[in-house]
Amino acid sequence: MSSSPPIPVDAPSASHPIAGKDTLLDKFQDRLRPPHTPDSDVDEGFEDDFPDEFPFWYGGASGVQRIERRDTPGLSTASDDETDVSGETDAETLLNERRETYRDHDSVLHYFIATHQSEKMLDEYLDGIIHAFLNEPAPVFAAHAETPETLQAKFGKSNVPNRRQSVGDGASVETYLQQVKSNVIDKATRVSSPKMIGHMTTALPYFHRPLARLLAAMNQNVVKIETASTMTFLERQTIAMLHREFYSGDDPFYETYMHHPEHSLGVFTSGGTIANVTAMWSARNRALRPRPEAGFKGVEREGLFRALKHYGYEGAVIVGSKLMHYSFKKAADLLGLGDDGLVLIPTDEGFGMRMDLLREKVEELIENRILVIAIVGVAGTTETGSIDPLLPISTFARKNSIHFHVDAAWGGPLIFSLEHRQKLLGIENADTITVDGHKQLYTPMGLGLLLMRDPNLGNHIRKTANYIIRTGSVDLGRYTLEGSRPATSLHLHASLHLLGRDGIGALITRSATLVRQLAARIQGWPTRAFQCLHEPATNILLYRFVPSYLRDKVFEGVGGEVTEEEDERIGEVTRR
Incomplete structure (x- = not known):
């Protein structure tokens, strides 16, 4: 085999995967040699969003490749100063350029070959978030702490960010998850809370969480x-x-x-x-x-x-x-x-x-x-x-x-x-x-x-x-x-x-029993503040709040039947 171009002074030692036998330089010179997959991956996970070593498949020239666009209103066009990748370069120059610009390369392939350690760290981080979401008591508000308008403002960007961190809008996994925690999870509806009894979405058996990960x-x-x-x-x-x-x-x-x-x-x-x-x-x-x-x-x-x-x-x-x-x-x-x-x-x-x-x-x-x-x-x-x-x-x-x-x-x-x-x-x-x-x-x-x-x-x-x-x-x-x-x-x-x-039968029976008990308590409430509208057939109960000035009319018929206007008023007060 012909002698290889000299290794740059700051290049890895001969024992390094890049500079040793079957090096990246060799692969650039002999494209007919079949590729191989590295035995191990040194990606440090979400704390280091780019692996320390880049694998052999980064064989193309660096820089932003030109994308030809039509002059369409609303779409940017490729600028003249973008790198033209049509020219040839020798392997040594290509390697030096690749090493200098590696952290700006738009590759995402390392996300598909995560190490056990990197996934373990990510899982531990998510476990903490999940535990807090499911177990830490949420504040109780008379109304929503956030309005749809304030929540909407957190999701106002419509552009897809560039992957390269050097342009300022790329994000590591850790940074992204921190943003999700702050903007989504911390303000999400806690459907598993015992205070959330007005919806059909409830707490789940714990085994579904690892099963969901398995399915993914x-x-x-x-x-x-x-x-x-x-x-x-x-x-x-x-x-x-x-x-x-x-x-x-x-x-x-x-x-x-x-x-x-x-x-x-x-x-x-x-x-x-x-x-x-x-x-x-x-x-x-x-x-x-x-x-x-x-x-x-x-x-x-x-x-x-x-x-x-x-x-x-x-x-x-x-x-x-x-x-x-x-x-x-x-x-x-x-x-x-x-x-x-x-x-x-x-x-x-x-x-x-x-x-x-x-x-x-x-x-x-x-x-x-x-x-x-x-x-x-x-x-x-x-x-x-x-x-x-x-x-x-x-x-x-x-x-x-x-x-x-x-x-x-x-x-x-x-x-x-x-x-x-x-x-x-x-x-x-x-x-x-x-x-x-x-x-x-x-x-x-x-x-x-x-x-x-x-x-x-x-x-x-x-x-x-x-x-x-x-x-x-x-x-x-x-x-x-x-x-x-x-x-x-x-x-x-x-x-x-x-x-x-x-087990399912016991859960259903218990739920229906609790609803019947709730109905009995509402019907026997001393102040008659609430009215049950039906006898529960399953485990859903429809009831409403009755303003004090209408209670005699609703429960005793004093003053005649409830008018349509009064009925609408009761509904409005209940919704509030």
Whole structure:
């Protein structure tokens, strides 16, 4: 081999990885030599944002490479003093230049090869932040300490910073996390606090925090088996476990369908909204399915207008309670029905859907040749926690061959409570059921699922492609509205195994008991300052504050019934 150019005086010794055998200089001179990966990395983690040694792949010339831009208003153009990298340079000059400008190089590759020590230091730093967030008492304010305007001001920059620290806007991991702690974490809503009882987001079992880190490290994409070899089957198993709780299938049923590539017992989603949309999508497609003998290719091929025309319908609607979740408005919009495609049925004094009005309305729709895509029963409304009469609804829907969907995003886990599961009587007849893991199954946010009673239902919305979600594969993305998804099913799998049926049931029963006790205390409060608006069906209680001058009228009827204006006044005072 020809002699190498002289090593600069301030270069590392011959034993150093850069200047020893197979040096960086050699690699510049002999580009045909195969690259190698360093045995160890000396990145000091977030305290030293650049490693002390730069690896062999920094083989390009230094400086800012020119980017040709069109003269577009609002976009800066490359300046004339930027370095032109088209010229050649010898290896020694290149190495010297690289060593002098290394700390300004825009490389981020070292973030992908962090050492055990650097990650350990980062984890310890984050552990302290998490402990403080979860355990240190937060100050109690009569109103928010920060207004939306002051919080908005902390996030006013819209430019993406340069990576190079020399230009003044780059940040180390440590600096970035300090900013996140100050601007985000310290002022974040503490949903796990016992003082936060007015929301459906609560504290989590501790094991979900390390599981979340594990999922980030694995970074599985469950859209296809190629990027989620084991998680694909774990997700199908988890769906089957919940499917069995609601539908009570036998062993042969789940042995046949749990992992069958051409059938689906349900799908995971990012939440109840996507689950409800998927339910309505599958119901519509099944109602307007292909009829090859009549030359009709189905709604998913020919569209809603031609499908309704083929079947002789004048329109299509979704029917449910007026307390139905707002996600059904989105579903009606996406399916081409519009807001008028939602038919809302009034509720009774217990906030359950009135069966008499449901029968009357559906019979009217059928008579007028309007397709009822689905009847939606709610098991745990957002406002009151009320449960619709699921058994009569299911019987009526089946009699009229209408898809019956139960939105059990909140109340579904009552199925685990021996004391309360009878409130879900009739849910076993539902064609589809929405359940949210991130509500009462105690998983992190972003986990919902849709259960399908008929394993063939998913085939009405199944999609395939040549490069992914292929025909005959077990790719989960064939049946989901969403494409790429994280393997959040592991969180629910963990909750079901670690909390167990009896553990989840105990949590549900305890929560419902506490709400009943709260209702009793409110109703027996000596000053009658608060009014319960219903008997809690689950573990949600709706109550309001009553001003002193209206209490005799509200509780005793003194002076007549409460007027609409007075009722609005009570609501306004309560919101304050």
